[in-house]
Amino acid sequence: MTGPAPRVLPALLAAKPGGGRRRVARRRLGLRSAGWLGVLAVAVAWQLAALALHRPTLPTFTTALAAVGQVVTGPALTADILPSLARTLIAFAIAGAAGVIVGLTLGYVRSLGDYAVAVIDFLRSVPAPLLIPLAIVLLGLGTPMVVAVVAAAAVWPVLINAFDAARRTEPLYLDTARSCGIRGVSLLRIVLLPAALPMVLAGLRIALSTCLAVLVVAEMLGASSGIGYFIQGAQQTFQIPQTYAGILVLAGVGWLFDTMFLLAEHRLLRWEPAVARGRHA
Amino acid sequence: MPEPPFLSVVGVSKSLTSADGRVLPVNRDVTLTVRPGEFVSIVGPSGAGKTTLLRTLGGLTTPDSGTVRHRGEPTRGVPSWLSMVFQEYNKTLFPWLSVRKNVRLAVRHIPRAAADLRIDEALAQVGLADFADHYPWELSGGMQQRVALARAMASQPELLLMDEPFASVDALTRAKLEDMVLALWQQAGFAAILVTHDIGEAIYLSDRVLALSGRPSTILSEVRVDLPRPRSQSVTRALPRFHELSSRLLALVEHAGQEGREHDGQGRADAGDQR
Numbered sequence: 045m046t047g048p049a050p051r052v053l054p055a056l057l058a059a060k061p062g063g064g065r066r067r068v069a070r071r072r073l074g075l076r077s078a079g080w081l082g083v084l085a086v087a088v089a090w091q092l093a094a095l096a097l098h099r100p101t102l103p104t105f106t107t108a109l110a111a112v113g114q115v116v117t118g119p120a121l122t123a124d125i126l127p128s129l130a131r132t133l134i135a136f137a138i139a140g141a142a143g144v145i146v147g148l149t150l151g152y153v154r155s156l157g158d159y160a161v162a163v164i165d166f167l168r169s170v171p172a173p174l175l176i177p178l179a180i181v182l183l184g185l186g187t188p189m190v191v192a193v194v195a196a197a198a199v200w201p202v203l204i205n206a207f208d209a210a211r212r213t214e215p216l217y218l219d220t221a222r223s224c225g226i227r228g229v230s231l232l233r234i235v236l237l238p239a240a241l242p243m244v245l246a247g248l249r250i251a252l253s254t255c256l257a258v259l260v261v262a263e264m265l266g267a268s269s270g271i272g273y274f275i276q277g278a279q280q281t282f283q284i285p286q287t288y289a290g291i292l293v294l295a296g297v298g299w300l301f302d303t304m305f306l307l308a309e310h311r312l313l314r315w316e317p318a319v320a321r322g323r324h325a
Numbered sequence: 326m327p328e329p330p331f332l333s334v335v336g337v338s339k340s341l342t343s344a345d346g347r348v349l350p351v352n353r354d355v356t357l358t359v360r361p362g363e364f365v366s367i368v369g370p371s372g373a374g375k376t377t378l379l380r381t382l383g384g385l386t387t388p389d390s391g392t393v394r395h396r397g398e399p400t401r402g403v404p405s406w407l408s409m410v411f412q413e414y415n416k417t418l419f420p421w422l423s424v425r426k427n428v429r430l431a432v433r434h435i436p437r438a439a440a441d442l443r444i445d446e447a448l449a450q451v452g453l454a455d456f457a458d459h460y461p462w463e464l465s466g467g468m469q470q471r472v473a474l475a476r477a478m479a480s481q482p483e484l485l486l487m488d489e490p491f492a493s494v495d496a497l498t499r500a501k502l503e504d505m506v507l508a509l510w511q512q513a514g515f516a517a518i519l520v521t522h523d524i525g526e527a528i529y530l531s532d533r534v535l536a537l538s539g540r541p542s543t544i545l546s547e548v549r550v551d552l553p554r555p556r557s558q559s560v561t562r563a564l565p566r567f568h569e570l571s572s573r574l575l576a577l578v579e580h581a582g583q584e585g586r587e588h589d590g591q592g593r594a595d596a597g598d599q600r
Contacts, residue, residue, distance in 0.1 A: 216416040217419065219417075220409075220411070220416075220430075221430075223403055223408065223409045224430040224433070225403060226433070230433075235419065238419065238422075239419075239421075241421070315421040315422075316420070316421075317462045
């Protein structure tokens with residue numbers, strides 16, 4: 045039996061080899077020269093403003109950068125930076141797993157989801173820092189409290205995106221899965237999660253930045269280590285360059301996380317036509 | 326006692342509830358039988374509930390009343406002895422799975438080595454052996470529908486249910502797909518039920534064509550297709566008999582479109598004893 049001749053668009057096949065993928069990855073990493081020029085311009089402006097104003101509350105960019113060097117090579121690395129990284133990753137993992145599983149399940153089981161909507165909307169309206177006093181009462185000071193608060197804040201963007209995506213799963217995907225006898229956890233793994241993945245990843249990316257924002261607040265109020273604790277300590281002991289350095293370190297951590305996240309996202313979504321063709325924003 | 330029929334559908338009625346809560350009767354008292362290895366098409370005016378009927382047969386919905394029996398046994402859930410092919414191939418192939426992995430979904434229950442053999446065989450049958458590692462969206466529409474066909478074949482079904490499987494491809498591809506289905510059918514010996522609004526296609530492929538009334542639909546009548554096999558697009562479609570059957574069915578369907586709503590659901594098609 046001879047079928048119709050393959051009519052594959054050459055452009056699609058051309059997008060397969062690694063060259064295009066690498067180019068895309070590089071662009072998504074923000075390594076374009078224009079991006080670096082922007083960063084440089086801000087650094088220069090900071091430097092000039094600090095030199096012109098000459099205030100003790102505004103060190104020069106180079107002074108702050110030197111302080112960053114001291115901080116990341118000094119005792120603060122193991123005492124504060126690494127604990128913050130660990131807390132963020134643990135809380136992110138908890139929030140991500142819980143958000144995906146609960147969100148997809150509530151989205152797929154429509155009747156259950158109808159009950160859950162009001163509860164979800166109520167709970168996510170609670171600003172996370174408001175939970176810190178309660179969390180301190182329940183869990184005491186320290187890492188478990190910080191992780192709990194951060195995870196409680198970060199779970200919502202994941203859960204809501206997973207919920208919406210599961211609700212909007214293409215009905216024919218579900219029919220097809222059923223006619224192939226795919227049910228239960230298999231359905232979640234083979235169909236619901238991959239179909240929801242673009243939206244889930246968007247939610248996870250927001251969750252990651254939420255993690256860092258809530259982390260520092262929780263560390264300032266209820267921990268004796270971490271970048272938030274460090275920044276607060278530096279400020280209270282009038283170590284102004286260190287205070288700036290803490291902020292820069294946190295910004296660097298945020299940038300690093302986001303960059304790693306985008307790389308992972310690109311890898312996970314490489315089946316998406318838009319990603320494979322290199323048009324993904 | 327006579328052997329129970331391969332597939333018997335008795336008095337199946339189904340209503341659907343629309344988004345605003347209105348109950349819409351879709352199928353009313355549908356009765357039909359299918360013999361093993363028989364090719365049956367169901368034609369009817371658009372909106373007659375052809376897809377709903379097929380979904381009921383495939384176990385994707387349960388009828389409000391009536392029974393579907395396979396060799397005398399009432400069917401429950403989605404039976405493992407049938408496969409389905411839908412119109413919208415781009416929504417039934419999972420874009421995150423390669424062609425091979427899409428086909429594998431149909432043979433998840435059998436051991437890996439045996440499954441691999443079935444997958445290779447099914448892809449070869451539809452002429453896509455070289456495209457196993459491509460993603461579906463890298464293929465043309467006709468090729469994607471062949472992947473769906475390969476997936477349906479891989480589970481070696483006794484019955485293939487097809488819901489307008491060729492409606493979304495161009496005419497030339499469509500003719501080739503029809504011939505591919507015929508070849509597979511002749512080779513593998515499964516029974517087939519094809520839902521289509523294309524009367525020519527129904528006649529070209531089938532042993533028997535059932536005409537459905539307008540909604541709520543029931544089977545108005547059946548037309549036996551006594552055209553010789555093997556069939557070919559150029560020869561079969563040029564036969565005078567082809568045009569006779571075609572006109573008869575067209576008249577039936579047009580009539581159904583006008584008067585379907587007044588129909589009281591007495592229509593029956595029980596091909597088993599009308600040979």
